[in-house]
Amino acid sequence: MFRSTRAARWGALLTASALALTACGGGGGGGGGDAGGTIRIAISSESLATQLVRMAADLGMFKGEGLDVELVNSNGGAQAVTAMLSGNVQFAAAGAPEVITSNAEGRDVKAIARLYSGLSGSVVLSKETAQRLGVRTDTPLEERVKAPDIPIGERLKDLDGLNIAFASATSSLKSPVISSAESVGAKVNPVYMKQENMPAAMSAGAIDALQASPPVSELGVLSAGGVMWIEGPTGQFPAEHTPTSSSTLMTTGEYIGKAPETVKKVAAAISKTAQLVMDDPAKAKANVRGRYGDVDAKIFDAAWEANNASYTQPRVTAEQFAHDITVLPKELSTKEVLALDPKDLIVPDEFNPTDPAPKS
Known part of the structure; x- marks a missing residue:
């Protein structure tokens, strides 16, 4: 379902x-x-x-x-x-x-x-990976572009050992995947490439999954035959890792x-x-x-x-960055990172934009 x-x-x-x-x-x-x-x-x-x-x-x-x-x-x-x-x-x-x-x-x-x-990014499994995990890949397209109704913990565990493509080592889309997987004892193997190249790499069998923003995430389903697995925009990753x-x-x-x-x-x-x-x-x-x-x-x-x-x-606020430091994967959570003062990461108030106010 x-x-x-x-x-x-x-x-x-x-x-x-x-x-x-x-x-x-x-x-x-x-x-x-x-x-x-x-x-x-x-x-x-x-x-x-x-x-x-x-x-x-x-x-x-x-x-x-x-x-x-x-x-x-x-x-x-x-x-x-x-x-x-x-x-x-x-x-x-x-x-x-x-x-x-x-x-x-x-x-x-x-x-x-x-x-x-x-979080704008979503994890898409390759066709071969999905089949190996027992996930059907012959369902209608409108089903494959929707994440399965499986507990998120199970989906995270299934990422263990997969080669997953990210845009860079410090991509904001990488942290929730790595840290969420680590929280359930799973370890993924990061592969780095431009988002636009990910679907082709998936089709060629070079990666097992990708984490990307629209439209690349959907292209992984539409052109590479993959299956949507975990969606960032709808808040499917645990909040403490997002x-x-x-x-x-x-x-x-x-x-x-x-x-x-x-x-x-x-x-x-x-x-x-x-x-x-x-x-x-x-x-x-x-x-x-x-x-x-x-x-x-x-x-x-x-x-x-x-x-x-x-x-x-x-x-931007210091509280946002205090949270974002906590969700970094272990490889980025160095002693230098943990020693940072979040207030030093944002512009002084005179340069900070204001959030819009609703119409009165």
């Missing part, structure tokens, strides 16, 4: 593109300071989790703050952060673990905003000192975009719809209704 899920509604999201990261600007923080110039933001993927910053650019929120912003697609969160630390871009959109591990390594990286609250966000906007402490007014304007643009999602969801929806033009209208409508609230909580 299967239950309906919002991840399934993204079944036709097959239009994500993987663009190479463009190395722009010089080292030492690059351009785009308070004196003017282009601000560059590296984005980890084309997935659902990055849409808030894309809306801010498309809907003129950055421009309304007097900013000239260029979005640069990267091949994952680690590369986005590397581009930021090298000065090729001024901001990066990646997972919260990137903020945590960067600081543990002595780099002063600050979280500015949550771009997607909650991070507070899937995508975080960040910059360096050095850049904040160099261009404080620019950082404030970026935060303001994110706040206004989140407010627009709440006040004028039709406009926000139309913008996101433009990036998924091949998706059936009914599927997209249902997906938007299920997910748009994840864009309306951009404010």
Whole structure:
């Protein structure tokens, strides 16, 4: 027996593109300071989790703050952060673990905003793995894109020994899988690759499962013949192993000192975009719809209704990062990580975006 899920509604999201990261600007923080110039933001993927910053650019929120912003697609969160630390871009959109591990390594990286609250990624088993576990793979597609109604503990135990693909070692989508599996005595073998390459790797038998955001998770079912196993967007992972966000906007402490007014304007643009999602969801929806033009209208409508609230909580807090440190897998929970003060991982209040207020 299967239950309906919002991840399934993204079944036709097959239009994500993987663009190479463009190395722009010089080292030492690059351009785009308070004196003017282009601000560059590296984005980890084309997935659902990055849409808030894309809306801010498309809907003129950055421009309304007097900013000239260029979005640069990267091949994952680690590369986005590397581009930021090298000065090729001024901001990066990646997972919260990137903020945590960067600081543990002595780099002063600050979280500015949550771009997607909650967990956007889902685990999909390959056809061969599902069959080996006794899971039927000959059921209708609408059933295979829904997670089975099996206790989560059993599904986690079945991950033991599997080669599971993640976008990077510090992906925000990795921690819940690793730590949840560890909590039931299971151990998975991480394999790292771009999300867009995961379905092909699954079809070729190179991996047993993948953990990815829509549309890649659904593509693992639709094109690779896999089976949805654990869904992040519907809260199927244990809460104590689930991070507070899937995508975080960040910059360096050095850049904040160099261009404080620019950082404030970026935060303001994110706040206004989140407010627009709440006040004028039709406009926000139309913008996101433009990036998924091949998706059936009914599927997209249902997906938007299920997910748009994840864009309306951009404010970052020390409490969020205190929790996210606790859900890191053992391999990332180093003594340096555990010694961090969560208050040092977020921007000071003057740079922190505000969560939107409901209409009066």
